[in-house]
Amino acid sequence: MTSSTPNLVRPPRATGTAAADRPARERWAALLVFLLPMAVAMTWVLPSIGHRQLWRDEHCTWWASSIGYPDLGFLIEHIDVVFTPFYASMHVWIALVGTSPTALRLPEGLAMAASAGLLGLIGRQLFTRRAGLLAGLLFALVPTVTRYGQEARPYAFAVLFSLLATFLLLRALERPTLRIWTLYALAVSLTGLSHLVALSVVAAHGVAVLRARRGGHHFVHWAFGCAVVMGTSALLPMVAKGSGQAGQIAWNEASLLDVATYPRDLFGSWFAGAVVMGLGVVGLLMAGHKAVMPAVWAALPPALTFLTSDRLHLFLPRYLLFTIPAWLLLAAAGADRCAEGLIRLRWMGRRGRAAGWVLVTGAVAGFAFQVFPAVATARQDLPGEPDYAGAGRIVRAGERPGDGIVYDGEFSERKAMSYELRGGARPKDVLMRLTPQEIGWYSAAECDVPADCLAGHRRLWRVSTPAGGAHSVMRARTAAALAQQFRVVRTERLRHLTVELLESRGR
Template sequence: MTSPSVALGGLPRDAAAGTAGATRGAVRGDRRVPLLVSGPPTVLALAVVLPGIGHRQLWRDEHATWWASTLSYPDLGRLTGHIDVVLTPFYVVMHLWTALAGTSPAALRLPGALAMAVSAGLLALLGRQLSDARTGLVAGLLFAVLPTVTRYGQEARPYAFAVLFALLATLVLLRALDRPSLGRWTLYALAVALTGFSHLVALSVLPAHAVAVVRARRAGDPIAHWAFGCATVLGTSAVVPMATEGAGQVGQIAWNNPVLSDLAEYPVELLGSWSAAVAVLGLGAVGLLTAGRRGAVPGVWALLPPVLTFVTSDRLHLFLPRYLLFTVPAWLLLAAAGAVRCADVVTGAARTGRRGRVTGALLLTGAVAGFAVQVWPAVLAARQDLPGEPDFAGAGRVVRAAQRPGDGILYSGVFGERKAMAYELRGGTGPDDVLARRTARQTGSYAAVECDVPADCLSGRRRLWLVSTGLGATRTPLRASTAAVLDERYRVVRTERLRHVTVQLLERRR
């Protein structure tokens, strides 16, 4: 008969209870670690990205997001049949979002801001998975204060989602390699599909994933390559129809023909400022050289996509820093590894134990704070209107304040004036678009087809508003036939010159 004081396994019952309590405490501690690592970067990213999210004016690409997301599904299908088919998933999500949240600048940008905040937390977890909690926490905090995170977290475009899903796919892959299961590999296939749907260029993160799989295979995992291959095929096959259709629309970005000077400017545009680029690339080089095999995945992730897109730019035209925003986490993982390595060397953590680790933590905290102070002017600049973009919000205020029933409006320039003013005058409150013979909705594009005979379309209009972004003479981009009618029949009674845009009120001559 077993003594009441003895439990199974030969341990005294009190000792067994103590061991079980310690185990439960350790499990709870392990569960708290991911939250302690991912929580601060997420909160900091929200605190940096959300302020002023609605202050900056929408620019041309964001006007396209607004226009597409407010179309009916049949009209959206007609649009993406001609242009931007690769953005169809994003537009569908934004269609659902705007139906709930509205179309103010803040509402349009909030999903991107939330995606960046979640990305900061995922990056911290990924750094912990690849290296340790310190590296993950530093990488997540650096990400939160990076100027381009604010810039594209406050933009109604899909680049923040590409960052999010590239991070998610990488983290899920590493955990599937660590503890394989059908559920984890299925989740990885789904994450790959979401990465492609967010932005096709983001799928160039897959070679970095292959590096992790090769390492797992060499470490003795006999099925890692098979599981990875099947999951990748499943994930990418969902994207293939969209990619195939998009290949026929590559002409819409044929204007993007980078040269070597663009490659030299790439780090600054990717990271948001010279100070950010110098700090991240410098520490990243240290991390790449000292991380050993742990640096292989972020190294391939950071370097291969820009190289591939640059060497194929004459055919695919995909080398743009904003298209490659999903590589930023890789650079920050390397920079964080470099910072941790420098802190350990300075403090001699291996020799001084706990004291050295505390000193190292203080050094890393100071380094992150110093980086934030250094790049903060660029973060503030990222919240301002983009340089060179016209003040369409001001133009909208001018027209709304002085318009009368029966007024018409016409446009001159190359900045998407019609779409921009449609946004600023949304709600059906603006003057009639008198030269639009077929609207953008009818043509399945972002531009209207104008009248062949402007004199007929302008007939009977006593007052016209001319919104022009033409450089030099305000009517330079106008068609000669339109300019001739305006000169003959109308006189300018008011001119408002705003930043890169001019608003003129024209009245019919008596």
């Protein structure tokens, strides 16, 4: 009798305890799914973040974020109005932290790390905890995540805010409140402000809302519509102004070859692209209706940008970086379903669950091993970019008071060397007639009569990006004036760049 009484009392206690502990366990599980991918992303993206030289687009970020706000306003009247929020934010950031490569890129690296965690939570909410963790971990290892997490451009923020908007939408569909829908509207606005192309993720959100409405949420489409209108209304002036500046990327002519190399360019290696997209197709076939939203997210933006590329010129893998999470959600769902099938064939119960986590760990480790060379390449200087840092060191070491400097090339040498020689006295730009601030552009206007501007200078540094230091880009009359008034006394050849020291023939 005494032994039977506890048996009658314990089950309710155990059941009640389990029910009470379930929310706590779910919170800890969600925290793990967020923090573990974020930690892995930080260990892959943040090391050596300042090692690679800035390239020409990053020089634009530094320049636009360093000039005064009135000059920035004049600049965006002519170019890059769609990057205004990014430049304004970076203006505040560099005022606090500085302009070193590490300082300029740190916000992007942290944005990519946070994106990995958010992707884990989205995968957990859409599919399973294991699928979410797998998606977040794989995202952290993708070579282009490291590449653009180490670049002072807004693409990492486009990824972050598109993920944040997606996460908030799923929360709103699960527990709709005015607060969640308001935060979703704000996230939509931030997505468009980071990069307009990323705003196409809203089309995938519309698919999820349509399914929710069919499932009995009768007013969800009104809440969604209001939130999208509120979120995009702040973007209308920027869109209107940006449509008139589309010509600045008219050089981007998409072709079928670009489509063929899209998987490699989007993910940073053929292996990563093939594995993720291949598993993504499996996930699309096996995950049912839950795969529809990420499928639209992954496929619609590249399709639209390619079909309109002759007019909008937006089919660029870096513009479509925000679609990588969608592919990874599908891939993780496919891998999770495959693992589940293998488990059911061999194991059951606790051993089966443990085997599933072992399979996930093995998949992540194998993926990391295969893509590591591509990640290492992503941390190196970009192919074809001149060695401006080396040129800056040469000029710094050899300059004297009164030295001047001239530029010959098509790679924004003036802006790049201004960055490398920042923070102190530097040779006078003797050919510059109007500064970039005065003309509202990234380049300057040069002298109409070069001989007059060169007169009176005893030593000049010439930075040339033509490989042999030839004057193939410099205006003929400028090259003639240089040859007539100066002679070369020193030549230093660097990667895709030549530095020459010239002395006046009248010395």
